[in-house]
Amino acid sequence: MSGYSCEERAMLFSLKYRVFLKYEKGQYxxxxxxxxxxxxxxxxxxxxxxxxxxxxxMEIATxxxxxxxxxxxxxxxxxxxxxxxxxxxxxWNDGAIPQTWEDRGHNDKHTGFCGDNDLIDVCEIGSKxxxxxxxxxxxxxxxxxxxxxxxxxxxxxxxHVEDPDAVDIKSTHDYWKALVTKKTDGKGxxxxxxxxxxxxxxxxxxxxxxxxxxxxxxxxxxxxxxxxVDTWFHNQKN
Numbered sequence: 001m002s003g004y005s006c007e008e009r010a011m012l013f014s015l016k017y018r019v020f021l022k023y024e025k026g027q028y029x030x031x032x033x034x035x036x037x038x039x040x041x042x043x044x045x046x047x048x049x050x051x052x053x054x055x056x057x058m059e060i061a062t063x064x065x066x067x068x069x070x071x072x073x074x075x076x077x078x079x080x081x082x083x084x085x086x087x088x089x090x091x092w093n094d095g096a097i098p099q100t101w102e103d104r105g106h107n108d109k110h111t112g113f114c115g116d117n118d119l120i121d122v123c124e125i126g127s128k129x130x131x132x133x134x135x136x137x138x139x140x141x142x143x144x145x146x147x148x149x150x151x152x153x154x155x156x157x158x159x160h161v162e163d164p165d166a167v168d169i170k171s172t173h174d175y176w177k178a179l180v181t182k183k184t185d186g187k188g189x190x191x192x193x194x195x196x197x198x199x200x201x202x203x204x205x206x207x208x209x210x211x212x213x214x215x216x217x218x219x220x221x222x223x224x225x226x227x228x229v230d231t232w233f234h235n236q237k238n
Contacts, residue, residue, distance in 0.1 A: 004035075006133035009068075013056060013078060019046075019069035019133045021170060031133075032067040032119065035098040039137035043161055046122045046138045048130040055080040058132060060096055063155070073173035081226055092135075093124040097156065108152045116151040126163035137161040139169065167184055171238060 003024050010016035011043045017108035021031045029035065031047045039045045049058045049069055057079040064070065072079045081090045102115025124130070124138055138158035146153045178184040180191045180199040191201040193209050 005136045006131075008083045010148060013071070015073065015076075015078070017071055018061070018064075019058075019218040020066060021068070021133060021135075023222070027065055030067045031069065031098055031135075032062060033099065035105060035135060038162075042218050043137045043139060044122075046093075046095045046124060046136050046158065048095040048124075048132060048134040050081075050090045051134075052093050052129045053089045053093065055083070055089040055131075057090075071212065079089065080128055090129050092125070092126075093130040094108055094158075095124065096120060097122055102154065103151060104151070111145050111147060112154045113147055113150055113152045116148060118153070119143050121153065122158050124158050126160035126165065128160055128163065130160075139166055148217065170207050186188055 005022045005026075005229050007020045007028075008024060009018045009020065021035075023029045023034070034051075035045050035047065037044060047060065047069075049060060050056070058069050059072045060067050061070040083089065096119035098119065100120040102118055102120065104114050104117045107114050122138065123172055124136070125141075130136060137160070138159050139161055140156055142157045144155045144157070146155055154228050159169070175184070179186050179189065180193065180201060182191075182200050191199065193199055193202055193207075196202055
């Protein structure tokens with residue numbers, strides 16, 4: 001994103017290494033608090049902590065003044081991502097969504113555990129190799145709740161808005177709009193709906209209920225499933 005820049009301090013791969021963020025005229029800012037959560041409607045800002053391929057794990061230092069990016073340390077030693085053949089280091093751009101915080105005092109209704117006292121983590125899977133401290137706009141593709149250990153740690157999967165695949169994701173919505181407004185032939189796809197105002201296929205709720213009521217009511221019993229459904233298969237070389 002334009003307007004942001006980085007300033008490195010101390011030696012890379014040392015305990016004192018830090019990446020400070022600056023905005024426009026050079027004033028220092030906090031990547032945690034001073035960068036807006038949203039870049040645009042349905043687009044989040046992401047602070048890149050670990051670019052794709054390097055091994056050194058980095059994180060926003062939530063307890064340091066101005067919360068710079070610093071090495072992830074465990075028991076006094078820097079942490080590194082293990083290489084998993086044929087890949088090296090982190091296989092995506094890893095980072096966080098600014099102006100988010102998983103509160104340790106708040107019990108998450110979805111997981112039953114409190115937050116991990118950190119920002120929301122993001123795994124950006126686009127094709128670009130980003131830079132440490134870079135601010136990018138991302139679209140959310142999915143989210144996973146991890147328990148680590150006894151704490152809720154949400155992981156967001158996202159894609160850079162400028163990635164070619166992100167554009168294709170938008171184009172599929174345009175294709176759908178053409179489908180439900182009868183501007184393209186769906187070749188047998190049912191476009192019946194009850195809420196899309198501009199669609200000629202829109203029907204009233206009563207008609208929708210008639211379709212549902214025409215089917216048999218719920219039944220507690222079930223049809224027999226073939227026994228070979230439970231067979232296990234294993235990969236074998238020929």
